[in-house]
Amino acid sequence: MSKFEYRDIKQPHYRHIGNYTPRKDAKDIVTGKAIFLDDFSVPHMLYGKTKRSPYPHAKILSIDTSKAEAYPGVRAVITHKNMPEPWGLGLPVHRLLMEDKVYYVGDVVALIAADTEEIATEAIDLIDVEYEQLEAVYSAEEALKEGAVELYPRFKGNHVDNGIKYFQPDGPWWQIIRGDVKKGFEESKYVAEDKVAFDKMPAPLAPETPCCIAKYEGGNDYTIWASSQSAHILKLMGEGRIPNSNLSVKTFNVGGSYGNKQSLMTTVLSAAMLSKVTKRPVKIVLTKEEQLMSYEVRLGSTITAKIGMDEEGYVRAIEGDWLVDTGAIADSVQGQVGVGLGEAQLVCAKCPNWFMDSHIAVTNKQAAGIVRGYGGQELNSCLERLMCTVMKEGNFNPLDVFKKNYIAPGDRFIWRDGRWWQSRSSLFFPEAMQNAADRFGWGEKWKGWNVPTSVNGTKARGIGMGVIGNADINEDNTEAIVRIVPDLVGSHRASTAIIECDITESGMGTRSNACKVVAEVLNVPVEKVSITEPGTKYNPSNYGLCGSRGTITTGKAVSLAALDCKRQALELGARHFKRSVDQMETKDFMVYVRDTPELSIPMFKLAPKELSIVGYGKHMEMFNIPSCMAIFVEVEVDTETGHTSIVKVAGGTDIGQIIDSKAVEMQLHGGFGSACIDTAIFEECILDPATGRLLTSSLIDYKWRPFNEFPPYDAYIMESQIDSFMFKALGIGEISGAAGASAVLMAISNAIGVDIKDYPATPAVILKALGKA
């Protein structure tokens, strides 16, 4: 193979791509004009509230709603006894929205619609419920044991179906079985076996609580306004739960989601049912306490595995069992398990021998749902700790091991669809890791396993790193229409381009980036391009923002649609000037002959009178371009108090091509949010085993990192022009912090000289490890 170097790559010069362009909604956001769901209301609207279970597992013996119904201003009270239709929850459906049993603290017992929020809240306490408490299970391990109390008849032994058709069209896939594990371990020089749990199910905790307005339109039609980052997913899931329904889903700016506000199923079904009964629009906005105690959190993950590594540091064999705790509702968990298993193969891409099994269990905890990292982070947090054990055996520098084992073009893996894929992504991921490491100072700071970088009195410093990748960045189909709208009265300067694509703005700037991409293709100013309001009904189909897919999938669909427009404009111009299409160029809605620019004509003169030039583009799903993110952390542990602080972070990736320089940087910084890096130090949901209730039910009790505790962050980004779509970019946000937690535990272990495998490594955990508590 001839050597291909980074400097050989021709770096393109673009008019817009790669620079910072202020977002279309920037001014609205800084002036408070941007509309979020709770800022919006529909005429004649009622307010919905939920009476929730105080017990983790109980049978409802009796329920008396008479006082609540008689309360002035209350318009409807719905319980399991008077539900108009049996709407289900889960994928596969395994329970109803309300039943005569409750399965977690915060489960839905009754729904109330009232004239005001205050009346609805007061009516909650007027409903009298008599419960018979049942035994509860709080971990996947416990739930899957023989004789454990069973939650649902649908899940025998609490075991959730392995794989479902939606995620695995060829049949369920839940195990990596490749090569010969026995032989692999024989070839390995170093073998280590261990068990690691990432099971505190932390909360991504968007600042805007989940909320929606549902309006029953008669027949089978509903209009749903929701704080969802993907209207399409909400429609897809909702229509599966409300029999024969047709949902028109509209979204606004979303106040943070991190993958966590997609289908909002329980909330949306509750509002839709209240609307169906009252025949009025119903708004439900969860309180922060409801969000923390009953809304979806990260999956619980426990892995027992044996890893073999050869003398060069290549992983040769992995045998393991992954237990996944999905809480009381299993919704999309099989997709997350599939992605987790897929991502494990990206990190250990040279390993030919695998037997990795997985088991998903339901437990009496609030539901785990989709969160940024999507199964991959939960598995990676465990698997990379296990890799550390074997790297330590062989006394390898982890940087060398991660570089060697990471997926290169040509390497093959099974993705969550159960199919084989072969990477055609970047050749330069190892270089991105090395260069980020160099900027971080890895070489000088790495002193060996469980050896601190420096010790100053009681303060010991250590470093750690983690690597993760994701091949979901091309997932799901998307289509878009671009229209060049010539000015009606004939000024080419007043012409505009309109993108028709269903994209919600949930913080990543995807709507503006789509405009930027189209402006680049058409060679027009970005401010001349706008995009339709998000919503499922009047837009071409877009699966939505998940798996970091926004950049490539919407980028590809809108760029191809714009190219289709451009081609038509050039053809019209060529005919007009009697030239070949190849001689034509376009700029700022003018078409001109390339070598005779004075021969130019505005597009409005070319297009048929009153009509626009319309182009169509689409993206089709594939999984063969994995991304990569390496993260490096330096921590300082106070061996006296057990307190850990992060003193420096560096991230490295090859992004292909930067679309927006500031947006990509913040995608990397985002690794500190949404329950990523800090799940290694302080972020956790603390369950009281005596009551089954969370003790972390407010923003005071649930710990988060404030402004004055952010360490320096050094990001290193390569742009190797990966063949993803016209502008060669990859998505990264999904994984920017996903390997951070395991990196922090590695750093803490090195700082204090003792292996730490507990998430989070609170002062209590560290002092115990040091034999001081």
Add this chain to the structure above:
Amino acid sequence: MKKQYVTLTVNGREYRFSIGDGFGQVPPSETLSQTLRKRLQLTGSKESCSEGACGCCTVLMDGKGVTSCMLLTVECDGRDIVTIEGLEDPEKGLDPLQQAFIDEYAFQCGYCTPGIIMAAKALLLDNPHPSPDEIKEALSGNYCRCISHYTVLRAINRVAGNEEDHTAVMHRANDDVENPIPVREELFPSPYAYGVPGDNALE
């Protein structure tokens, strides 16, 4: 004597509300956040945690930053309130702080942004040239989960007249292409790549 009215000045306009439980009246239990958001439709400030922990509802009261979810409207009689909607000068345009937030892209989802801007404004009104550490301290009560902290600090430091904030740095490898990054031998090509001897290693 029981008060019958509460008078507030909001963004330069005076409002007089009747206190009571009747329709349209301000009940004694109504928070300032509810009055601003629901009664006056000033929805710029957000209500997120309703217990003063996240700072999303921050507004200026007599020039000081307050969390409006923690104040009862009846307690605010005679006070001068400025919300995010009142920060932009109708003639001069955006406040320098708002412009700096756009220039530095100091937000992502934008939900906590109005609260952060108002908290920063309160700081700058009190101390026009705070140090970088004073800025961080002043914002420590503002929750942001997208992690726009680094760009927010860049924006506020700029308005405060401080040196450019380098807490976070992004380095683009292409900046090195003229003077290339050290070339390494180990690119670890796949043994299974098309055209190499191990191409059929899968079987």
